Amino acid sequence: MATVYLRIAMSLDGYVAGPNQSVNDPIGVGGMRLHEWVFPLRVWREMHGMEGGEDDASSQVLQEASERVGATVMGRHMFGGPSGPWDLDAPWNGWWGENPPYHHPVFVLTHHARAPLVMEGGTTFTFVTDGIESALEQAKRAAGDKAVWIAGGADIARQYLRAGLVDEMELNLVPTLLGDGERLFDGVGDDLHGLRLVRTVAAPNVTHLKLARG
Amino acid sequence: MATVYLRIAMSLDGYVAGPNQSVNDPIGVGGMRLHEWVFPLRVWREMHGMEGGEDDASSQVLQEASERVGATVMGRHMFGGPSGPWDLDAPWNGWWGENPPYHHPVFVLTHHARAPLVMEGGTTFTFVTDGIESALEQAKRAAGDKAVWIAGGADIARQYLRAGLVDEMELNLVPTLLGDGERLFDGVGDDLHGLRLVRTVAAPNVTHLKLARG
Numbered sequence: 001m002a003t004v005y006l007r008i009a010m011s012l013d014g015y016v017a018g019p020n021q022s023v024n025d026p027i028g029v030g031g032m033r034l035h036e037w038v039f040p041l042r043v044w045r046e047m048h049g050m051e052g053g054e055d056d057a058s059s060q061v062l063q064e065a066s067e068r069v070g071a072t073v074m075g076r077h078m079f080g081g082p083s084g085p086w087d088l089d090a091p092w093n094g095w096w097g098e099n100p101p102y103h104h105p106v107f108v109l110t111h112h113a114r115a116p117l118v119m120e121g122g123t124t125f126t127f128v129t130d131g132i133e134s135a136l137e138q139a140k141r142a143a144g145d146k147a148v149w150i151a152g153g154a155d156i157a158r159q160y161l162r163a164g165l166v167d168e169m170e171l172n173l174v175p176t177l178l179g180d181g182e183r184l185f186d187g188v189g190d191d192l193h194g195l196r197l198v199r200t201v202a203a204p205n206v207t208h209l210k211l212a213r214g
Numbered sequence: 215m216a217t218v219y220l221r222i223a224m225s226l227d228g229y230v231a232g233p234n235q236s237v238n239d240p241i242g243v244g245g246m247r248l249h250e251w252v253f254p255l256r257v258w259r260e261m262h263g264m265e266g267g268e269d270d271a272s273s274q275v276l277q278e279a280s281e282r283v284g285a286t287v288m289g290r291h292m293f294g295g296p297s298g299p300w301d302l303d304a305p306w307n308g309w310w311g312e313n314p315p316y317h318h319p320v321f322v323l324t325h326h327a328r329a330p331l332v333m334e335g336g337t338t339f340t341f342v343t344d345g346i347e348s349a350l351e352q353a354k355r356a357a358g359d360k361a362v363w364i365a366g367g368a369d370i371a372r373q374y375l376r377a378g379l380v381d382e383m384e385l386n387l388v389p390t391l392l393g394d395g396e397r398l399f400d401g402v403g404d405d406l407h408g409l410r411l412v413r414t415v416a417a418p419n420v421t422h423l424k425l426a427r428g
Contacts, residue, residue: 012385012406012423013399014228030404171226173387175411175425179404185227190244190393197389200421202414209226209421211389 002143004136004165006150006157007065009034009172009206010184016154019180026077026153028181034174037206038062047101057203058172065170070146071139072102073132075156076110079125085112093117094125105142107135109156132159154182161185164193171209216357218350218379220364220371221279223248223386223420224398230368233394240291240367242395248388251420252276261315271417279384284360285353286316287346289370290324293339299326307331308339319356321349323370346373368396375399378407383425 010016011034018028027034038044042053043063076083081092094100094117103122110127117125128135139148147168150160160166161184171184192211199210224230225248232242241248252258256267257277290297295306308314308331317336324341331339342349353362361382364374374380385398406425413424 012228013397013402014226173423175406175409175423177399177402177404177406179399179402183227185391185393188227188391188393190391192389192391195389197419197421200414200416202416205411207411207414207421207423209387209389 002070002140002145003068003147004140004150004160004167005065005069005147005170006160006166006168007170007172008152008154008157008184009038009174011174011176011178013177013179014183014185015178015181016152016157016184017182018178021077021182023080023082026080028178030178031181033176033178034172037172037174037204049099049101057201058206058208061170061172061201061203061208065149068147069104069149070143071104072106072149072151073135073139073156073160074106074108074151075153076108078151078153078156079108079110086114088114091117093119096123099123104146105139107139107142109135132156132163132165136160136165154184154186157184158186158188161188161193164191166193166195167213169195169211171211173207173209174205175207216284216354216359217282217361218354218364218374218381219279219283219361219384220374220380220382221384221386222366222368222371222398223252223388225388225390225392227391227393228397228399229392229395230366230371230398231396232392235291235396237294237296240294242392244392245395247390247392248386251386251388251418263313263315271415272420272422275384275386275415275417275422279363282361283318283363284357285318286320286363286365287349287353287370287374288320288322288365289367290322292365292367292370293322293324300328302328305331307333310337313337318360319353321353321356323349346370346377346379350374350379368398368400371398372400372402375402375407378405380407380409381427383409385423385425387421387423388419389421 018031045053099120195211201208232245259267313334409425415422
């Protein structure tokens with residue numbers, strides 16, 4: 001059965017997005033600081049069709065994360081576009097252009113039905129309107145032996161955490177404060193459903209904490 | 215000039231104490247889970263006059279932290295005792311018995327004046343009523359070439375962080391959720407005043423993140 005894997009970047013004060021999120025700024029004020037460690041990496045640049053880049057202790061974490069994933073689940077805000085029903089005359093097809101960096105099936109949780117979207121390079125977006133368990137079932141079937149990545153945003157991550165459906169969690173902990181925004185663990189309670197720290201990787205500007213069951 | 219050093223244990227969801235703190239339970243419900251990693255350690259047991267114990271990657275962090283400190287600043291709640299003015303007929307002399315594990319001058323922030331308290335083994339408690347900067351000045355003078363440890367609790371740590379008076383911060387990050395209680399960074403804003411991650415130590419049940427200036 002496919003492992004359900006939550007990987008998300010979080011500040012020292014627990015935020016995964018900054019304040020004043022909007023359609024045009026889905027990670028909020030200062031939220032980009034959570035991701036600065038990733039942009040110089042060769043492996044990240046390759047995923048996004050760019051040359052060059054650096055290697056550091058984060059490279060292997062990211063490479064491993066990328067290779068293990070067979071399907072992704074994300075929320076509507078992470079997929080983006082105007083809120084409300086889809087405007088199919090001027091469709092929003094995600095932030096990533098014609099060839100998104102997923103290259104596998106992506107399941108987008110939304111309240112508004114829409115036909116699947118087939119992109120270049122193996123990425124398909126399937127829109128799921130009947131809840132997190134249905135999205136996960138579909139993603140598991142699509143992932144086969146590989147893992148399902150719960151990609152975010154915060155609200156989606158929290159729903160899966162609360163339901164105890166996360167088998168592994170990788171926190172990319174960034175040594176910065178956002179001071180406001182969306183906290184990963186707000187309302188999650190005090191139960192990690194058996195997740196324990198199994199690996200810590202120290203890297204420039206980020207610490208990778210991996211938690212798993214057992 | 216003495217380095218000002220904040221060392222405090224924090225949960226993954228950012229709490230340094232659990233909910234429902236009281237005079238008899240100053241670290242709140244579940245708060246003891248933040249400290250479980252320390253109790254088996256030989257170096258911690260030695261500090262508290264006990265024999266035996268284990269060594270792991272936390273040992274050196276704790277040893278180093280202990281050796282570098284020449285004076286400590288703490289809040290009234292961490293020192294303990296009934297709230298309000300001191301009852302000098304039945305004085306509260308701290309949680310630690312006749313020979314506290316500090317063995318150096320300790321400055322306790324309080325609203326209620328009290329004469330200094332000289333304990334066995336080199337620990338003195340001086341009660342400071344004129345604010346965090348005064349307590350820090352006194353502690354720096356007492357520490358000489360050694361560091362001043364801002365020991366907590368959360369409210370005291372936050373006041374020093376907000377004022378930009380912390381030169382180094384060591385977070386003992388414990389992979390657990392408390393779900394409620396006192397957050398270290400609540401109201402601290404988004405400014406770490408130049409503190410950057412300089413060292414990560416992976417240890418059983420805790421990750422030590424050291425931040426320093428420059």
